[in-house]
Amino acid sequence: MDLFLQTLLNGLLIGGVIATFSIAFQLTFGVLHVIDFAVGAWVVLGGYLAYYMAAFLGIDGFLVMPMAFVLFGAIGYLMGPMIYNVRNSRTARPELMALALTFGIFTLLRGGMLTVWGFNTHSVPTALSGHSIMIGPVTVPLIRVAAASFAVLIAGGLFFFLFRTRYGLAIRATAENRQNAALMGVNIRRLSANVYGLYAGITAMSGVLMGGIYSVNPEIGLRYTLFAFFVAVLAGLGSLGGALVAALLLGVIEAFVATYGGASYSHLAIFATLFLVLLVSPRGILRRGL
Amino acid sequence: MPKKDVSFSRRTFLGGSALALASGTISMPFVRTARAQAATFKAGVITSLSGENISGGNLTKNGYDLWAEAANEKGGVEVGGERFMVEMFYGDDQSNPATGADAAERLIVQNEVDFLLGPYTSGSTIAVQPICQKYQVPMISGSAESPNVWLAKPEFNFGIIPSVDTTSGQSLGVLAALSNPKAKTIAVIGVNEPFSKETGEGFQRGAKEAGLEVVAYELVPASGDLTPVMSKIAALNPDIVAVGGHEEPLINVIKTSKSLNYRPKALIMHYGVTNPAFAEALGADANGTSGVAVWLPTVPYKDDLFGTAQDYVARAQAKFGHEPDYTEAACSASGLVFADAAKRLGKKPSLTPEDRVALKDAIADTDITTFYGPIKFEKEGDHYHDNIQPVPVVIQIQDGKTVAVGPKEAAAAEFIYPLPSWK
Numbered sequence: 062m063d064l065f066l067q068t069l070l071n072g073l074l075i076g077g078v079i080a081t082f083s084i085a086f087q088l089t090f091g092v093l094h095v096i097d098f099a100v101g102a103w104v105v106l107g108g109y110l111a112y113y114m115a116a117f118l119g120i121d122g123f124l125v126m127p128m129a130f131v132l133f134g135a136i137g138y139l140m141g142p143m144i145y146n147v148r149n150s151r152t153a154r155p156e157l158m159a160l161a162l163t164f165g166i167f168t169l170l171r172g173g174m175l176t177v178w179g180f181n182t183h184s185v186p187t188a189l190s191g192h193s194i195m196i197g198p199v200t201v202p203l204i205r206v207a208a209a210s211f212a213v214l215i216a217g218g219l220f221f222f223l224f225r226t227r228y229g230l231a232i233r234a235t236a237e238n239r240q241n242a243a244l245m246g247v248n249i250r251r252l253s254a255n256v257y258g259l260y261a262g263i264t265a266m267s268g269v270l271m272g273g274i275y276s277v278n279p280e281i282g283l284r285y286t287l288f289a290f291f292v293a294v295l296a297g298l299g300s301l302g303g304a305l306v307a308a309l310l311l312g313v314i315e316a317f318v319a320t321y322g323g324a325s326y327s328h329l330a331i332f333a334t335l336f337l338v339l340l341v342s343p344r345g346i347l348r349r350g351l
Numbered sequence: 352m353p354k355k356d357v358s359f360s361r362r363t364f365l366g367g368s369a370l371a372l373a374s375g376t377i378s379m380p381f382v383r384t385a386r387a388q389a390a391t392f393k394a395g396v397i398t399s400l401s402g403e404n405i406s407g408g409n410l411t412k413n414g415y416d417l418w419a420e421a422a423n424e425k426g427g428v429e430v431g432g433e434r435f436m437v438e439m440f441y442g443d444d445q446s447n448p449a450t451g452a453d454a455a456e457r458l459i460v461q462n463e464v465d466f467l468l469g470p471y472t473s474g475s476t477i478a479v480q481p482i483c484q485k486y487q488v489p490m491i492s493g494s495a496e497s498p499n500v501w502l503a504k505p506e507f508n509f510g511i512i513p514s515v516d517t518t519s520g521q522s523l524g525v526l527a528a529l530s531n532p533k534a535k536t537i538a539v540i541g542v543n544e545p546f547s548k549e550t551g552e553g554f555q556r557g558a559k560e561a562g563l564e565v566v567a568y569e570l571v572p573a574s575g576d577l578t579p580v581m582s583k584i585a586a587l588n589p590d591i592v593a594v595g596g597h598e599e600p601l602i603n604v605i606k607t608s609k610s611l612n613y614r615p616k617a618l619i620m621h622y623g624v625t626n627p628a629f630a631e632a633l634g635a636d637a638n639g640t641s642g643v644a645v646w647l648p649t650v651p652y653k654d655d656l657f658g659t660a661q662d663y664v665a666r667a668q669a670k671f672g673h674e675p676d677y678t679e680a681a682c683s684a685s686g687l688v689f690a691d692a693a694k695r696l697g698k699k700p701s702l703t704p705e706d707r708v709a710l711k712d713a714i715a716d717t718d719i720t721t722f723y724g725p726i727k728f729e730k731e732g733d734h735y736h737d738n739i740q741p742v743p744v745v746i747q748i749q750d751g752k753t754v755a756v757g758p759k760e761a762a763a764a765e766f767i768y769p770l771p772s773w774k
Contacts, residue, residue, distance in 0.1 A: 064582065067582045067586075068579060071576075071582055075576045075578065179406075181598075182632055184633060191773065193610055193612045195612075205578075274610075275603050315575065319583075324569045324575060325543050325570040325572065327572065
């Protein structure tokens with residue numbers, strides 16, 4: 062029973078961790094209609110920022126998070142128009158062009174990091190790293206709790222922003238029908254840049270947490286890209302609430318299969334779940350995707 | 352100020368060109384004669400000089416180059432009382448086995464090398480073996496560690512480092528003997544990719560030989576989260592946890608076990624622990640972690656070319672600015688194997704195809720001791736042509752430094768067992 066409770070908690074926390082970089086990914090798809098392969102690279106860049114801040118200036122990972130948001134938010138804002146232009150170009154199949162573009166950005170960033178920072182693996186120290194508390198028989202790792210709380214906070218914040226503010230209304234209108242939104246006076250180009258900036262900033266912040274929980278090296282970005290994509294498929298592309306539910310579900314499946322079945326089957330179980338969901342409910346588990 | 356005229360006249364240009372051309376054509380035969388007179392042994396190095404394995408590739412290149420440099424300082428490799436310089440040729444496998452095979456073919460056909468020095472990765476080594484067989488050129492591998500390299504009984508390939516299934520297994524025997532009170536149970540984790548899985552299997556076999564009860568054997572996907580597995584192992588509470596994997600999962604194992612506040616009495620990992628980046632990434636949390644090395648700078652061996660292991664370390668340190676690891680050492684030792692075989696064979700360069708086959712037989716009969724340790728190749732069995740002589744040394748990170756803790760005759764410090772809890 063103790064192991065069961067621990068496994069359940071492990072699963073929920075893994076889900077929370079995955080959700081941190083999957084939610085904003087969904088937002089980008091919903092608004093820009095781009096599957097951003099570069100998501101993993103933004104995560105890793107955030108991790109590197111935190112690593113260098115800690116190594117040279119001794120700044121704690123949690124304090125780097127606002128910095129990561131501002132820095133990578135600005136970079137994302139500047140890159141937004143480029144992605145928007147490719148996605149809305151008059152060439153044939155602009156959606157595939159955009160996919161290739163983000164894949165190119167991912168490869169470029171990964172190669173750039175490998176060249177500049179080398180291949181060694183680093184770890185981001187935070188105030189909560191390695192600390193845990195006992196609740197009954199269950200060990201609760203605090204940094205993972207922080208990551209899961211961050212995911213819930215981001216999801217809540219985005220919901221509030223999208224459904225309770227005027228700008229959020231404009232974003233939702235753009236996601237629904239770009240032409241009509243433009244006719245209503247929404248500056249689609251600037252809105253897209255803002256959304257991409259918001260996404261890059263949030264994702265880099267989650268990268269700081271990933272560096273604290275796991276480790277940072279240029280090659281691990283692909284892993285985050287894949288998981289963000291798994292979550293997106295399970296949630297239904299573009300569905301924010303679905304992303305949180307899907308990430309938690311994936312985490313719980315991974316934990317239970319690894320503990321009671323064997324860790325080598327955990328990804329098999331994840332793929333089987335994805336396959337079934339695509340077969341039964343192609344618009345995701347909450348049926349709210351595109 | 353009047354502008355200075357710098358243009359050539361047509362006559363100067365033609366005259367200059369003719370002179371340049373003439374000097375080129377005339378000097379060429381001299382160059383050729385000079386090379387033909389001083390025969391050299393041509394060594395072909397195939398390794399990863401670009402791509403994801405660039406760092407390991409350069410470790411192997413360092414090791415091979417260090418041998419060539421040391422040998423040439425003495426006038427070259429001795430054959431029949433005469434000395435012949437060593438000339439190095441390089442082929443880049445671009446961290447891709449198929450490209451490695453192409454590079455090997457080019458070294459053999461175009462550069463006409465007398466022998467090959469093998470790649471960093473086992474994958475490339477396996478891809479190059481058929482090329483060695485086809486052209487009958489011996490290859491000495493100073494890095495490949497996978498048991499699969501030797502399973503196919505490669506006639507022309509020889510390995511200096513004992514394959515990982517022998518070292519990881521033996522190290523558990525050493526660990527069990529050192530533990531007090533004696534360890535009884537073990538859990539093995541292997542990352543689910545070729546090298547790490549073989550290491551995990553080696554640990555599993557070694558555990559049985561050492562009389563340890565294996566309470567869990569878990570293969571984890573490289574991108575999987577380790578909390579479920581660590582929680583499961585924590586519930587089983589084995590004395591030893593052994594992990595096969597590269598650097599990044601090893602770091603994650605320690606971070607995860609600390610976040611779950613679980614620490615086994617001993618934690619042993621293969622590969623990556625001796626890399627300074629491991630201790631750097633984990634800081635004080637790395638302390639207490641054990642690992643396996645087949646060579647350490649403190650070993651008591653020596654040879655005529657490099658002197659003692661400590662002399663070798665000083666030479667490498669001066670040239671590369673860091674303490675050499677066992678891969679660099681094994682690569683340098685590969686050159687010693689060639690020099691010894693060439694001396695016994697007594698054939699001067701360049702070697703004919705028949706000479707190269709005879710060289711292969713001479714290498715197979717190697718029985719020498721170098722700064723790296725004893726070298727003798729297996730002549731049958733699953734480790735055919737692998738040098739399984741070196742006894743793996745169990746190391747432990749203590750105060751951020753790698754120190755040998757076992758077997759007893761190699762120990763430089765006391766083995767810390769059981770490890771203190773995280774809190």
